Amino acid sequence: xxxxxxxxxxxxxxxxxxxxxxxxxxxxxxxxxxxxxxxxxxxxxxxxxxxxxxxxxxxxxxxxxxxxxxxxxxxxxxxxxxxxxxxxxxxxxxxxxxxxxxxxxxxxxxxxxxxxxxxxxxxxxxxxxxxxxxxxxxxxxxxxxxxxxxxxxxxxxxxxxxxxxxxxxxxxxxxxxxxxxxxxxxxxxxxxxxxxxxxxxxxxxxxxxxxxxxxxxxxxxxxxxxxxxxxxxxxxxxxxxxxxxxxxxxxxxxxxxxxxxxxxxxxxxxxxxxxxxxxxxxxxxxxxxxxxx
Amino acid sequence: xxxxxxxxxxxxxxxxxxxxxxxxxxxxxxxxxxxxxxxxxxxxxxxxxxxxxxxxxxxxxxxxxxxxxxxxxxxxxxxxxxxxxxxxxxxxxxxxxxxxxxxxxxxxxxxxxxxxxxxxxxxxxxxxxxxxxxxxxxxxxxxxxxxxxxxxxxxxxxxxxxxxxxxxxxxxxxxxxxxxxxxxxxxxxxxxxxxxxxxxxxxxxxxx
Numbered sequence: 001x002x003x004x005x006x007x008x009x010x011x012x013x014x015x016x017x018x019x020x021x022x023x024x025x026x027x028x029x030x031x032x033x034x035x036x037x038x039x040x041x042x043x044x045x046x047x048x049x050x051x052x053x054x055x056x057x058x059x060x061x062x063x064x065x066x067x068x069x070x071x072x073x074x075x076x077x078x079x080x081x082x083x084x085x086x087x088x089x090x091x092x093x094x095x096x097x098x099x100x101x102x103x104x105x106x107x108x109x110x111x112x113x114x115x116x117x118x119x120x121x122x123x124x125x126x127x128x129x130x131x132x133x134x135x136x137x138x139x140x141x142x143x144x145x146x147x148x149x150x151x152x153x154x155x156x157x158x159x160x161x162x163x164x165x166x167x168x169x170x171x172x173x174x175x176x177x178x179x180x181x182x183x184x185x186x187x188x189x190x191x192x193x194x195x196x197x198x199x200x201x202x203x204x205x206x207x208x209x210x211x212x213x214x215x216x217x218x219x220x221x222x223x224x225x226x227x228x229x230x231x232x233x234x235x236x237x238x239x240x241x242x243x244x245x246x247x248x249x250x251x252x253x254x255x256x257x258x259x260x261x262x263x264x265x266x267x268x269x270x271x272x273x274x275x276x277x278x279x280x281x282x283x284x285x286x287x288x289x290x291x292x293x
Numbered sequence: 294x295x296x297x298x299x300x301x302x303x304x305x306x307x308x309x310x311x312x313x314x315x316x317x318x319x320x321x322x323x324x325x326x327x328x329x330x331x332x333x334x335x336x337x338x339x340x341x342x343x344x345x346x347x348x349x350x351x352x353x354x355x356x357x358x359x360x361x362x363x364x365x366x367x368x369x370x371x372x373x374x375x376x377x378x379x380x381x382x383x384x385x386x387x388x389x390x391x392x393x394x395x396x397x398x399x400x401x402x403x404x405x406x407x408x409x410x411x412x413x414x415x416x417x418x419x420x421x422x423x424x425x426x427x428x429x430x431x432x433x434x435x436x437x438x439x440x441x442x443x444x445x446x447x448x449x450x451x452x453x454x455x456x457x458x459x460x461x462x463x464x465x466x467x468x469x470x471x472x473x474x475x476x477x478x479x480x481x482x483x484x485x486x487x488x489x490x491x492x493x494x495x496x497x498x499x500x501x
Contacts, residue, residue: 144416
């Protein structure tokens with residue numbers, strides 16, 4: 001094992017430990033069972049005429065306590081790692097304990113997991129027990145950003161109940177959003193457009209929900225710069241994570257100053273990736289059942 | 294010749310008694326501490342463990358200044374419940390560039406050893422300035438001043454990096470020379486987030 005001490009230090013540890021143990025056995029033993037004790041006491045010093053060393057032995061239960069703990073130490077050092085690089089007869093280690101816990105855990109839930117793997121999302125959605133589990137997983141992994149009810153929060157993290165899915169609401173699209181994460185990039189347009197155009201484009205974007213207004217002052221600038229990602233009608237693009245602008249659902253707020261803020265400084269929404277370690281395939285399946293409609 | 298006579302000899306000879314006391318009290322250190330000083334695995338970085346960048350190092354100092362380690366540990370114990378919640382348990386080699394280490398001893402909040410990459414930078418920004426805005430039941434205090442102070446005001450980062458280099462952190466001359474420029478324009482909250490995002494990347498499961 002990599003973390004074991006070298007041969008020299010292993011010997012050093014073992015010799016010192018065993019010598020101290022032997023020394024303590026000798027000490028305890030000699031205090032209780034020294035045959036010459038009576039003789040020693042006679043020869044002991046006497047102060048002030050009548051003061052001398054007492055000779056009442058400590059109680060025997062104390063002896064058994066001390067001796068018992070010494071025996072325990074010896075047994076412990078034989079079973080568990082402690083004497084240098086000797087791994088102990090049980091071959092126990094912290095890492096192997098985790099591995100064993102995982103073996104038990106996998107064995108215990110293998111049946112349920114196999115069942116879930118066979119089920120379609122609709123079947124999972126009809127199982128109230130599984131959906132309760134899914135909600136708990138959601139609260140643990142997703143609620144910090146999307147809110148405990150999944151309704152989004154902080155004018156930054158998307159509501160998962162509405163129809164607007166920036167990266168697509170199909171099962172495979174959501175699966176990819178979770179497994180690989182998403183990085184939305186909208187750069188700031190202040191330098192390119194200038195103050196006046198930003199105002200007009202912002203106004204035009206807000207009007208897109210009512211349909212394309214051919215005569216709007218901002219339309220030309222929008223078509224030239226924004227339509228590439230967001231679409232000429234503001235329909236968005238789930239491949240790029242470009243928001244739909246025509247549905248009155250605003251991730252970063254729908255007031256004109258919010259739109260302005262987006263245009264001036266850009267927006268960089270990040271969804272972290274959830275790997276196997278954080279969300280295994282079964283857990284991901286349950287989350288998908290919760291999200292896909 | 295027997296127990297009592299040796300006992301008497303030690304008791305009546307102060308020098309011998311002092312020596313005996315020192316010897317007995319040194320055994321624990323000789324067995325537990327001395328061998329560790331020479332144990333290579335404790336000084337060898339994990340494959341993915343690297344020294345903190347100037348920005349992360351400045352963030353780490355803010356983490357220390359604000360006392361984050363009082364409520365947040367940075368040590369995931371080898372127990373299934375912790376591994377499931379926080380990620381792979383902490384390895385000794387992941388802390389070779391932590392001076393001082395920030396393991397902490399109490400979890401009022403969650404462990405942070407594998408917090409890096411779990412939340413977006415924006416989430417951390419909101420959460421540090423007003424924890425209740427994203428975690429309604431949170432009891433964590435808000436740290437609004439982090440967004441008002443320049444990161445470079447926290448101390449001489451180049452001097453700190455040269456100091457750490459003396460202790461064995463492999464910083465190049467170039468990295469130290471560029472350190473101050475890297476902090477340019479960053480606020481304390483930016484460098485603290487950079488530090489948080491760097492946590493936990495030092496270890497990767499074999500084969501992954």
